[in-house]
Amino acid sequence: MREDAAALARRLARNAEAVCRHYLSNGRREGHWWTAGDVTNTPGRSLFVRLHGPEAGSGAAGKWTDAATGDHGDLLDLVARARGLDCLRDVLEEARRFLSLPAPQRPEQRAPVAVGSPDAARRLFNAGQPIKGTLAETYLRARGVTYLDDLPALRFHPRCYYRADENAPVETWPAMLAAVTDLGGTITGVHRTWLARDGSGKAPVATPRRAMGRLLGNGVRFGAAQEVVAVGEGIETMLALRCVLPTLPMIAALSASHLVALVLPPGVRRLYVAQDSDHAGNRAAAMLTECAGRAGIESVALSPRSEDFNEDLRQIGAAELAAWVRVQMAPVDAALLPTGNG
Numbered sequence: 065m066r067e068d069a070a071a072l073a074r075r076l077a078r079n080a081e082a083v084c085r086h087y088l089s090n091g092r093r094e095g096h097w098w099t100a101g102d103v104t105n106t107p108g109r110s111l112f113v114r115l116h117g118p119e120a121g122s123g124a125a126g127k128w129t130d131a132a133t134g135d136h137g138d139l140l141d142l143v144a145r146a147r148g149l150d151c152l153r154d155v156l157e158e159a160r161r162f163l164s165l166p167a168p169q170r171p172e173q174r175a176p177v178a179v180g181s182p183d184a185a186r187r188l189f190n191a192g193q194p195i196k197g198t199l200a201e202t203y204l205r206a207r208g209v210t211y212l213d214d215l216p217a218l219r220f221h222p223r224c225y226y227r228a229d230e231n232a233p234v235e236t237w238p239a240m241l242a243a244v245t246d247l248g249g250t251i252t253g254v255h256r257t258w259l260a261r262d263g264s265g266k267a268p269v270a271t272p273r274r275a276m277g278r279l280l281g282n283g284v285r286f287g288a289a290q291e292v293v294a295v296g297e298g299i300e301t302m303l304a305l306r307c308v309l310p311t312l313p314m315i316a317a318l319s320a321s322h323l324v325a326l327v328l329p330p331g332v333r334r335l336y337v338a339q340d341s342d343h344a345g346n347r348a349a350a351m352l353t354e355c356a357g358r359a360g361i362e363s364v365a366l367s368p369r370s371e372d373f374n375e376d377l378r379q380i381g382a383a384e385l386a387a388w389v390r391v392q393m394a395p396v397d398a399a400l401l402p403t404g405n406g
Contacts, residue, residue, distance in 0.1 A: 069140060069152065069280045069325075072159045076139035077126030079163070080115045083139050086162065087146040088113070102130055103145035113142070120181055120276075122229050135344040137321035140280060144324065150355035152281055152325050185244070185254040185277035192219030192241045200240040202263030207300055208378040211307040217243045217284050226258050228270050237267040242284045242299050244277060244318070247329055253277025255284060255299065255318055275318055281327040287313035289329035292397055294366070295352070296338030296373075297323055297345060304377040305338055305366070308386035312336070312397075320348035328356065334394065338366045338373060345372075366392050 076083050084091060084098035090107045091100030096116050101108025110132040117125040126139040137145075143162070144155045160166070195201050198220035201212060224239035237258040244253035255275040258267035266272035284299055286306055294314045296302050302316040317323040320340070328335065335356050339349035353363040368376045369388060376385050390398040 069156060070278045072156060072163070072165075073126070073138050073140045073280065074119055075163055075165075076143070076159060077119065077124065080113065080126045080139065083126075083142070083162070084113050084115070087143060102132070103128075103135075103142055105146060113139075122227075133343050135320060137319070138280075141321040141325070150324065150351045151358070152327060155325070182252050182277045186251045188221070188224070188256075188276075189219060189241050189243050189251055189254050192221045195220045195240065198222075199238045199259050199261075199263030203240060203257075203259050203265070204300075204303065206264055207304075207374060209300065209303045209307060209374070210382075211303075211310055215286065217245070217286060219243075224256060224258065226267070226269055235269070237261070237269065238263070239267075242316070244275065244279055244282050245285055246282050247327060251277075252282050253279045257299075279318060279322055280325050283315040283317045283322070283326055285313070285315050287311075289313045289315070289332065291331060292334045292336070293329065293332055294336035294338055295323065295326060295328075296366075297340055297348070298372065298374070300374040301338060301340065301372045304372075304374040304385070305389065307377060307382050308389055320344035323348040324351045324355075326352065328359070328361065332361055334362045334364065334397070336364050336366050336393065338368075340372045341368055341370070364392070364394060 081093065081098065088098060088100040088105050090105050091098050096114065098113040098115055099109045100111045102111050111128060111130045113128040114125055117123040128142055129136040140155055140159060143158055147158055149155045149158060195215065195218050200218065200220035204212060219241045221239045221241055223236040226235045226237050238261065239259060240257040242255040243251045244255060246252050253275055254277055258269055258272045260267055286302060290313060294305060294312050295317060297317055297320055299316045302314045306314055317326045337349045337352055339345045349365060356363045366389060370376050370379060
């Protein structure tokens with residue numbers, strides 16, 4: 065299904081203007097863009113959808129951004145929002161219907177993926193090294209994340225390529241790498257955080273965070289998911305929670321749009337949703353909760369005191385954050401989870 069999603073996203077991007085005319089009929093074309101009020105087809109000019117460009121990377125066709133909310137995604141995300149679809153299966157069915165494609169014959173008959181993208185992501189991640197003693201560890205500790213044991217999903221690359229756009233020169237910066245994996249543990253993508261040369265913060269570049277590969281439905285995983293798991297958007301958000309709930313398996317979906325499309329592990333009976341305190345985060349958490357409920361999974365919202373849990377960790381410290389989070393949890397889970405000490 066994940067390969068099918070990647071193939072459908074590319075097909076939609078090749079027909080970006082037709083997609084926009086159908087789902088955003090109240091918008092209009094302006095040069096290489098389709099503009100509308102938002103993804104629910106409200107008239108206006110806050111939403112921008114790129115109509116032409118490469119299949120992946122900077123300037124890719126089908127990528128959209130809502131200037132009013134900061135939300136963004138690809139055309140599968142747009143279809144989901146426009147039709148109010150919460151589950152990935154329903155989104156794929158709607159995309160196939162629009163493209164006049166038949167339903168897939170068998171799960172093992174998978175559509176081809178974008179040439180080189182997951183392979184390039186695997187090669188990059190394998191070229192990294194464990195984060196202990198590196199600038200990635202320095203960076204995370206500067207962000208208040210001190211519990212850094214057992215993090216195979218994270219690596220450090222001392223000279224990771226960076227280019228602001230296709231016409232800009234290639235630079236090299238140190239980077240923290242995060243493996244994006246599917247339910248089987250296969251690396252399908254990599255998230256890169258380029259770092260300052262002393263690790264004190266992010267690199268002084270236009271977009272210090274980028275992901276590559278096949279992301280939809282997958283995530284960055286900390287611990288093996290069992291019956292109870294926590295999910296959220298950002299890597300640092302989930303690492304902050306892990307500092308106070310070290311035994312709870314966690315998944316970072318990387319964005320609000322991808323949080324909605326996250327494929328939940330089988331056997332999960334209770335889902336903790338760590339939501340960011342913004343419109344996109346609250347909406348994504350609500351949609352995921354609804355989707356999980358239809359699958360018979362109990363969902364519990366975990367809300368930060370400030371904008372997100374990493375900001376909480378830096379502002380109030382691990383002990384106070386632990387107390388804040390644990391009162392929001394089911395008592396049976398809170399009683400079994402020791403406070404982490406970094």
